[in-house]
Amino acid sequence: MTEYELIKGCIKQDAKCQRLLFEQMAGKMLSVCLRYANDSMEAEDMLQDGLVRVFNNIHQFKFEGSFEGWVRRVVVNCALKHLQKKRIQFSEIKENSNDGLRMESYAFSNLGEEDLMKLISQLPDGYRIVFNLNIIEGYTHEEIGQMLNIQASTSRSQLVKARKMLQYQILQLQKIAV
Amino acid sequence: MTEKIFDDYVRDKLRNHSSPIPDGLWEKIAKEKDRRPVGFFWNNRLMTGLFLLAVVAIGGFMLWQTNSNTKQVTATKETASTNQIQTINKTGTSTPSSNNNSTTENNNNTTAGNSPTNAIEKTATAATNKATDNKNVSVSESKVEKMASAKNTGIPVDRSKKIVSAEEEQQGNENSKQWMATNNRASSKKAKYGTIPNADNSIQTLSTINRHEQSLTEQLMLAPKSLGHGELMSIENKKALGTFNKLPNNFQQLKLSGITDCPSANGYARNDLYLELYASPDYTFKSVMGGAASSAYLQKKDSTETMRVGYTVGGRITKNIGEHLIVKAGLQFSQINERFTLRTENERRTTTVITTRNITDAAGNVTTVSDTTSFTQIGYLVKTSNNYYRSIELPLMLGYEFGNDKLKFSLNGGAIVNIAAWYKGNTLDTSYQSIAIAKSGNDVYKHSVAVSLYGSLSIIKPVAEKFDLFAEPYFRYSLSNMNSNTLGYNQRFSTMGLSLGIRYKLNGKKQRL
Structure with missing residues (x-):
């Protein structure tokens, strides 16, 4: 069919x-x-x-x-x-000084889908939603702003922080594995 | 590594990622999708309330509007129950008192007062009841003139419907024409100054009515039985209408000309003014919706609070606007009762027991010995208190009243505006401890809870000339939360109750003939 x-x-x-x-x-x-x-x-x-x-x-x-x-x-x-x-709050979360985080591709090349899913699910609500909408679904920040009733700039900053937090978590995972 | 590579990697990994489907999900979806979709209004209680309110208001207005047609029937009821000459006189004299603003209407009225054909028109219109609309009623005298002249200039008429001979009809037409010519002159003068036609003129005119018209008039006047107030059309009247439809064409056309209302003792509109005093036992439904508060807290809070029967007492003024539409406004006090019960585990209670003994030795000396023992009990503690939520409110309502002298009903809808609210009792805070709600200066609840929607059905039983008893089941839905926003949840009350009360007619006059 x-x-x-x-x-x-x-x-x-x-x-x-x-x-x-x-x-x-x-x-x-x-x-x-x-x-x-x-x-x-x-x-x-x-x-x-x-x-x-x-x-x-x-x-x-x-x-x-x-x-x-x-x-x-x-x-x-x-x-x-x-x-x-649930009235998600798009709050700013204090990061663990990982501004200069650099991650090589080998750090996540062996990461499976389930691991990624798990790491994403551990992100704070606001970070997670913006990350999903932008990176995976492909919505622009303007579209996300309209969908979530937030500023496009808020969406951008949430994405940047979500990405950093995710990379940081991946690195932490690598350290544990080593 | 750039961010793009990382983003692409995550996207590629997760975009088409698939998770195992849990068992029974399809069954749930299949069951859910087959359920009939619930309409927007039923999903939105606010919209439902507003919709019902609008329906009541519009329905009431429309019925009020149609009331004018019912009055025509009432007017003719009197006409039909008396003899012909009296009827014409009565209608003629009553007409000007009601219509004195419009020159055209006055022309009609003057004609109605003097014309035998108009007497027939009125009776005919009574028989047609509501089917005769206002447009027909307001046909001016010039139209009547035109119709009369049309008959005499040879415009063909439907002969198949006539029930009198052609000769009689011709004679009738001649008489009508003659009468029209006489009265048009007179009526135009009178209309100019809005004078009232006198009874002598009517009687004089009646003497010129030919036998044909009299017989038809009698036939129409006597056939319909009296209509009850608000009654639409009885079978007998329908038969009469059938007879009327068989009349010669000129009479059928004449039914279009003016008909007037018969005024009541106090004018056209019902003018009742009532004072209502009532009291009601209330049952209250509490709705708590979680905002920032956790579901565990809301569950615990719900388990500590039990709604009890509350009450409402109040008074209101009810005023008729039109025959059926009523407006109500007043002041009421309501109290919602709630039982707060909090059970706390691992409570410790220490009890100290002092035992005093006197010991007498062989020498007879008495020694007092005291033993102090203490023991601790571990168990649970139940704290109970009665909470109340009191408010003073302003009910504003619109209703539609109908029924008869034995029993009346009223459909009411409106809003209840909260003027002041205060509370006392205990509630659970987010640390699962009991906190007191102060009467004032407390930020747990608002002190003015805005507006509630109200809908009710009154059943009214007249018991004396000025007194009615009524029972009014009602439901009210609060449009806003009663608690402050800081608590992390939204709480509102909806109330169902049965108001029982007495209604006293303030103006005390007999309202209608």
């Missing part, structure tokens, strides 16, 4: 097509949710809401651009909505 047929089937509320779509998308989207959520339970809730919204609004997909991109966008929006309920 092609993607087009699958989407058409979902628009017609065909349970088989919906199940197929779920099987194709759920893993990736759960990974997206896990990057935004604080724990796996919250990620499941986000995914559930996101996919229900996808199934209920799939007729709005215009077959322009990537379908997975559309689904991802819906799921990310749902995740942000969940997080907005």
Whole structure:
């Protein structure tokens, strides 16, 4: 079954097509949710809401651009909505004087996806959301500012600090490994 | 290493990363997606309240507007229950008292007072009830003239519907024309000065009515049974309307000309003014939503507080605007009660026991011995207090009242504006300790809790000329939080209650004929 047929089937509320779509998308989207959520339970809730919204609004997909991109966008929006309920504070966190941090590529070349996921999940909420939206989803700082109702400059500074903190954590992990 | 390399690395690793799906997730999603989507209004309680308020207000206004048509029926009820000559006189004399602003209307009124055809029109319009709209009613005299002249200039009419002979109809037309010509001159003069047509003129005019018109008028006047107040149309009246539709065309057209309201003793609008005194047992629902506060704290707080029955007492003035629409405003006091119970574990209680004994030896000397023992109990402590939340409020409401003299109902909606609020009792702070809520100067709760939405249904039972008893189940929803923002959670109360009260008519006049 092609993607087009699958989407058409979902628009017609065909349970088989919906199940197929779920099987194709759920893993990736759960990974997206896990990057935004604080724990796996919250990620499941986000995914559930996101996919229900996808199934209920799939007729709005215009077959322009990537379908997975559309689904991802819906799921990310749902995740942000969940997080907005918690009133995330984009506070400045004092760093451990790692301004001049330099990290070589070998430091993270052996890092697996699960390790990265774990490290990202340990970032403070504000850092984590901006990092995910900008680096992984590809939103600009202006878009992130609009989505999160913050200044674009706040988004930039959060990203810089998120990146530094992540690199610092990777280095710490390396030290432990050594 | 540049940041770009690091960013690209993370993106490549995580962009297409997939996690194992937990069991049962599809079942949950399938169940959720099949649920009927709940509308926006039901998700948003504020919008629901505003929507209901708007519906009540608009509905009330529309019904009030349509009330003018009902009055026409009331007017004709009187007409139909008396004999023909009296009817015409009564309608004729009552007309000018109601319409004296418009020259066109006065023309109509003058005509109505003197014209036998207008007597028929009125009866006919009564039979058509609400189907006769205001546009038809306000047709001016010139239209009547036109219709009369059209008959006489040979404009074809529908002969199939006539129930009298052509000769009689011709005679009727001639008489109508003659009568119109006479009265138009007179009415135009009178209309200019807005004079009231006299009864003599009406009786004189009646003497010229031909038999055809009389028989038709009688037929229409006597056929409909009296309409009750607010009643739309009985079967008999519908039959009468059917008979009317079979009338010759000129009579059918004449029904378009002016009809007037029959005024009540105190004018057109109902003018009741009431004082309502009421008291209500209240049941309150507390809604606590977490802001910055942890869910564990909110859960603990919820377990320490139990809502108890509260009460509201108050008074308000109720004023009619129109036949059914009412406005209410007043002052009320309400108290919400809550039981606070906090159980703290590992509480220690030390008890000291002093035992005194007298020991008498062989020589008879008495020695007093005191033993001091202390023991510590470890257990739990339950602290209980009764909290109250008191407020003085200003209810502002709009209602729609309907019913009969035995039982009335009123649908009410509006807002309750909080003027002052104060509190006393205990609550749980974020360190899970009990803290006292002071009456004033405390930052736990606000001292003015803004506005609540209110909706109710009053059931009113008249018990004496000036007294009514009423029961009013109601629900009120607070639009804003009652606690200050510093606490990390949002708490608000919604109240359901049953107001029981007495309603005293202040103006005391008989309101209608």
